[in-house]
Amino acid sequence: MSTHKSKTATTISEPGKGHSVMKSPLSLLWLVVILVVMAVPIAAPSMKLLFTFAMAKGLGVLGVTVLLRAGQVSFGHALYFGIAAYAGAFLMAAMPGMDILIVLLAGGIGATVAGLFVGLFVVRYRGIFFGMLNLAFSMIFWSILEKFYHYTGGADGIRLERPNVFGSAMNHTDFGLVLYYMLVALMIGLGWYTMRWFNSPVGQLFQTIKTNETRLEYLGISPKRALLSGYLLSAALCGVGGVMMGMAQGVVTPEYVWWVRSAEMVFIAVLGGSGSVQGAFLGALIYEAVRTYASVYAGDVWQMILGGFLLVIILFAPGGLIGILQSLFKRSHDKTGGGK
Amino acid sequence: MNLAIFLLALFDGVAYAALVFIVALGLTLIFGVMRILNVAHGSLYAIGAYTTVTLTGWVLALGFAPILAFPLMLVSAVLVGVLIGGPLEYFLLRRIYDKSEVLQLLVTFAVFMILEDVQRLVWGTRPYFDSSALQALGNISVFGVTYTVYQLILLPLIAVTLLLGMRFFLRHTLTGKLITATTEDREAAQSIGVDADKVFLFTFIIGAVLAGLGGALASPTTSILPGMGADMIVLSFAVVATAGLGQIEGAALTALMIGLGRSFAVYLYPEFSVLVPYLIMVVVLLVRPEGLFGTPSARKI
Numbered sequence: 001m002s003t004h005k006s007k008t009a010t011t012i013s014e015p016g017k018g019h020s021v022m023k024s025p026l027s028l029l030w031l032v033v034i035l036v037v038m039a040v041p042i043a044a045p046s047m048k049l050l051f052t053f054a055m056a057k058g059l060g061v062l063g064v065t066v067l068l069r070a071g072q073v074s075f076g077h078a079l080y081f082g083i084a085a086y087a088g089a090f091l092m093a094a095m096p097g098m099d100i101l102i103v104l105l106a107g108g109i110g111a112t113v114a115g116l117f118v119g120l121f122v123v124r125y126r127g128i129f130f131g132m133l134n135l136a137f138s139m140i141f142w143s144i145l146e147k148f149y150h151y152t153g154g155a156d157g158i159r160l161e162r163p164n165v166f167g168s169a170m171n172h173t174d175f176g177l178v179l180y181y182m183l184v185a186l187m188i189g190l191g192w193y194t195m196r197w198f199n200s201p202v203g204q205l206f207q208t209i210k211t212n213e214t215r216l217e218y219l220g221i222s223p224k225r226a227l228l229s230g231y232l233l234s235a236a237l238c239g240v241g242g243v244m245m246g247m248a249q250g251v252v253t254p255e256y257v258w259w260v261r262s263a264e265m266v267f268i269a270v271l272g273g274s275g276s277v278q279g280a281f282l283g284a285l286i287y288e289a290v291r292t293y294a295s296v297y298a299g300d301v302w303q304m305i306l307g308g309f310l311l312v313i314i315l316f317a318p319g320g321l322i323g324i325l326q327s328l329f330k331r332s333h334d335k336t337g338g339g340k
Numbered sequence: 341m342n343l344a345i346f347l348l349a350l351f352d353g354v355a356y357a358a359l360v361f362i363v364a365l366g367l368t369l370i371f372g373v374m375r376i377l378n379v380a381h382g383s384l385y386a387i388g389a390y391t392t393v394t395l396t397g398w399v400l401a402l403g404f405a406p407i408l409a410f411p412l413m414l415v416s417a418v419l420v421g422v423l424i425g426g427p428l429e430y431f432l433l434r435r436i437y438d439k440s441e442v443l444q445l446l447v448t449f450a451v452f453m454i455l456e457d458v459q460r461l462v463w464g465t466r467p468y469f470d471s472s473a474l475q476a477l478g479n480i481s482v483f484g485v486t487y488t489v490y491q492l493i494l495l496p497l498i499a500v501t502l503l504l505g506m507r508f509f510l511r512h513t514l515t516g517k518l519i520t521a522t523t524e525d526r527e528a529a530q531s532i533g534v535d536a537d538k539v540f541l542f543t544f545i546i547g548a549v550l551a552g553l554g555g556a557l558a559s560p561t562t563s564i565l566p567g568m569g570a571d572m573i574v575l576s577f578a579v580v581a582t583a584g585l586g587q588i589e590g591a592a593l594t595a596l597m598i599g600l601g602r603s604f605a606v607y608l609y610p611e612f613s614v615l616v617p618y619l620i621m622v623v624v625l626l627v628r629p630e631g632l633f634g635t636p637s638a639r640k641i
Contacts, residue, residue, distance in 0.1 A: 073442040127441045128377050132577055136618040143614035263449055300461055307453030314443055
């Protein structure tokens with residue numbers, strides 16, 4: 001399954017290279033992957049939850065990926081994941097029977113507003129400071145969640161009641177399916193949007209922060225504002241992922257905001273292929289799979305395995321999984337191309 | 341707030357600041373020289389604490405006097421520095437000096453993840469507690485407030501000694517000057533025959549020993565359990581960033597500031613105690629982006 005997904009990913013992340021030759025078979029593959037993902041709840045129901053979590057987390061990772069395109073790494077983006085989930089939970093507690101779309105919207109908006117406040121401050125920094133200040137903000141929110149247990153339920157968190165879907169209450173299984181297909185739609189829609197955004201003028205300016213920030217200033221453009229635009233997008237993406245994860249799990253805890261979760265998102269983004277949209281989801285899927293199975297078969301050492309994996313990727317395959325697959329595909333493509 | 345509570349908060353703050361400073365000193369030294377923010381520093385701290393408790397447990401079980409716990413702390417710290425810090429630099433960090441900051445951060449984070457599991461494998465998830473060193477020194481009464489000698493006198497004393505010792509070491513000894521020279525300009529130092537690789541290895545080991553020592557000294561005052569390394573790395577980063585990365589004297593002052601802020605919050609607004617260090621950090625960085633004592637770096641065009 002994952003190989004399908006990744007091969008398709010290759011085409012999309014490499015626009016312009018051999019366009020006419022590669023486009024048709026590979027966009028076909030991309031379609032196949034989406035169809036396979038859509039078929040999972042029917043063909044392999046036991047995998048449904050794994051894919052649900054992977055897609056929700058993948059949306060959050062996509063947010064971190066956006067920042068990686070500007071060469072910045074945030075060790076606190078679980079903040080937006082958590083804020084959105086808590087926003088959803090509070091909304092459901094205050095107004096039971098709210099519609100699922102409104103909960104989703106509330107989460108997204110909550111995360112974006114929080115992103116604006118934190119963003120205005122952190123866009124003044126780069127590198128280690130940017131990463132660690134984000135961390136500080138997420139830790140502040142985390143300790144508020146832990147300590148003000150009258151409102152937040154403390155370490156136990158609060159329940160996120162199941163919202164209605166278009167006015168009707170749903171049972172557990174149906175709701176799971178609704179969430180699943182919503183996530184598929186969000187993954188395609190937001191993934192597509194993010195790729196478009198990277199190619200848009202704002203997105204191009206944003207990515208210049210990585211390559212040459214000074215040049216940006218010479219052009220008369222504020223790098224802070226460029227970074228803020230990407231920061232808001234990344235917060236919104238994390239928020240959507242977070243509120244979906246909250247609805248899928250039915251409970252939100254301060255664990256959502258814990259800094260190790262943030263670091264995990266960065267980890268997945270680098271694992272998948274830093275800066276690649278498909279890599280974010282591919283990485284999230286592999287990460288969730290490894291975590292699920294490793295915690296069953298090697299509960300004590302799964303973190304160690306992941307850490308080792310991360311080291312190997314950084315030292316020997318800096319392009320991540322997408323990078324590996326790209327080079328593999330290129331090789332096979334060159335072979336067939338040479339034969340003609 | 342009466343005098344007794346004020347003094348208690350003050351003593352708590354000082355004792356805590358001393359511990360945080362020792363760990364932060366290692367972190368800021370490594371950053372100052374090697375430009376690497378070592379996330380695994382927190383793990384070294386935790387492993388230092390675990391090692392001390394284990395060693396002390398053995399030695400006390402053999403019937404030796406509890407006073408032996410003190411040399412054992414030093415032994416544990418050196419073990420952590422040499423056996424874990426040394427190979428870490430030699431086999432791993434040495435490969436990534438030319439990589440971007442972000443990747444360096446991720447590499448040390450990966451090491452952190454690995455070491456967290458190593459701790460769990462070796463020591464399990466059961467909390468450890470051994471306060472024999474604390475009890476060996478007894479208590480002291482100050483204005484009617486009884487406090488342990490260990491926390492009120494020994495810890496601050498060690499912290500101040502380390503601060504002065506580090507200053508002396510970097511400014512007045514040959515090795516220290518070699519380190520400073522390599523920090524200033526690695527290529528120039530190499531061209532006059534300084535073995536920069538050796539300097540980096542040595543610096544990293546010193547930093548790791550300080551992390552281990554922080555853990556060793558903290559071990560009698562708190563129960564040792566998984567996750568303590570994560571807390572400490574975040575906190576000591578807050579100290580180091582507030583002071584300005586690489587600022588040793590500044591780290592001492594901010595450690596005191598954050599330690600006192602936190603302990604007074606414990607007595608006045610307990611809900612905010614965890615928040616205080618980060619609030620201080622955010623407020624300081626808002627006003628002075630390079631930290632209290634940092635100097636703005638020149639922009640290269």
